[in-house]
Amino acid sequence: MPRSGHVAHTADTFSLILSDIEREYFREVRPDLADSLDVAAPSDFFQLLNLELGATPQDIRASYRALQRLVHPDLNGDAANELAVILNIAYSTLMDDNARDIYLQDAERFRMEGNAYDGRPVSKWMGEEHEHRAVFVDETTCVGCRHCTYCAPNTFGMEEHYGRARVHTQWGDEEDAVKEAVDMCPVDCISFVNRKQLALLEFVLKACPREDSAIMARRRSGNMGSKPSKQDPFSRAETWLRQRKDAKIDAHDSSARSLLTEETAAAMARAWLALPQQVREQGWPSFIAKHEEQQGRVAYFQ
Numbered sequence: 001m002p003r004s005g006h007v008a009h010t011a012d013t014f015s016l017i018l019s020d021i022e023r024e025y026f027r028e029v030r031p032d033l034a035d036s037l038d039v040a041a042p043s044d045f046f047q048l049l050n051l052e053l054g055a056t057p058q059d060i061r062a063s064y065r066a067l068q069r070l071v072h073p074d075l076n077g078d079a080a081n082e083l084a085v086i087l088n089i090a091y092s093t094l095m096d097d098n099a100r101d102i103y104l105q106d107a108e109r110f111r112m113e114g115n116a117y118d119g120r121p122v123s124k125w126m127g128e129e130h131e132h133r134a135v136f137v138d139e140t141t142c143v144g145c146r147h148c149t150y151c152a153p154n155t156f157g158m159e160e161h162y163g164r165a166r167v168h169t170q171w172g173d174e175e176d177a178v179k180e181a182v183d184m185c186p187v188d189c190i191s192f193v194n195r196k197q198l199a200l201l202e203f204v205l206k207a208c209p210r211e212d213s214a215i216m217a218r219r220r221s222g223n224m225g226s227k228p229s230k231q232d233p234f235s236r237a238e239t240w241l242r243q244r245k246d247a248k249i250d251a252h253d254s255s256a257r258s259l260l261t262e263e264t265a266a267a268m269a270r271a272w273l274a275l276p277q278q279v280r281e282q283g284w285p286s287f288i289a290k291h292e293e294q295q296g297r298v299a300y301f302q
C-alpha cells in the first residue's frame with residue numbers, strides 16, 4: 001500500500017509536501033501557527049516544579065532552587081527570562097499554605113477535566129514511522145450516519161456520548177478504505193491531517209460544542225440558519241495557538257484561583273518551550289520521556 005506525504009523543513013516551519021490528490025483529502029491548522037505541537041509541556045505549577053500533587057514545602061523549595069539555578073537567564077539568555085519569572089510565581093504560590101491548598105484543588109480539577117495539553121494524540125498509531133498523515137473526524141459536523149464505520153471499521157468507531165464517529169486507530173485499515181469513508185461521508189467531516197497537528201485537534205475537540213442531531217438535521221434540510229462560526233476544531237485550534245503565543249501570567253496577581261486557567265497553562269507552556277532543548281531535557285526529563293512514549297497510547301474509547 002502506498003504511504004505518502006513527505007516532510008519539508010525550512011528554517012522555522014514544518015510542512016507536508018502532498019500530491020494534488022492527497023491535498024484533496026487533506027486539511028490542516030495554519031502551519032505558521034503550529035510549531036512544537038507534539039511536545040508535552042508543564043501546565044500547572046506542580047508539573048513545572050517536577051512535583052507530585054500535594055508535595056511538601058521542603059520538596060517545593062528544593063525543586064524550585066534546582067530549577068531556578070538551571071534556567072537562570074545569566075546562563076540561558078533572554079529565552080529563560082519568562083520562565084524564571086513564572087518559577088518565582090509558582091514558588092511564592094505553593095509556599096503559602098492557603099494558596100497551595102486552593103491551587104492543589106484547582107490543579108486536580110484542571111487535570112481531571114482534561115484541560116492540560118500534553119502534546120500526545122489519543123488515537124492509537126498503527127501506521128508506519130515515515131507516514132506523516134493521520135485521519136481526523138470533525139465531530140462538530142458529523143451527523144452520526146455510521147457510513148465510515150462500515151467502510152473502515154478498524155479505523156472509525158462511534159463515540160457513545162455524542163453519537164458521532166471518531167478515529168480510534170490511525171491506519172487501522174488500508175488507505176483505500178479510509179478514502180472510501182471520506183468519499184462516502186455526507187457532510188465532508190473526515191480529513192487527513194498533518195500527524196504533528198493530530199494531538200492538538202483531538203485535544204481542542206473535547207471543548208467544541210456538538211449541536212443536537214435533530215437541530216443539525218433541520219439545518220441540513222434548510223429549515224434553520226447556518227452553523228455557528230468558529231466552533232469547529234480547526235478554528236478552535238488556531239485560536240488556542242494564538243492564545244499560547246500571547247498568553248501571560250500576571251506576576252502581580254496574588255489570587256491563587258486566577259493562576260490556573262487555560263491562559264496561564266498556555267503561558268507556562270510557551271515560556272517552557274522557549275528554553276534551549278538541552279535545558280528542558282536536563283530539568284524536566286519526565287516530559288521528554290512522555291514525548292518519547294507517544295507511540296502506542298491506548299485509544300480513548302476502546
Ligand code: SF4
Binds near residue numbers: 144164165188190
Ligand atoms: S460518515 Fe461522516 S457523518 Fe457519517 S458517521 Fe462517519 S464521519 Fe460522521
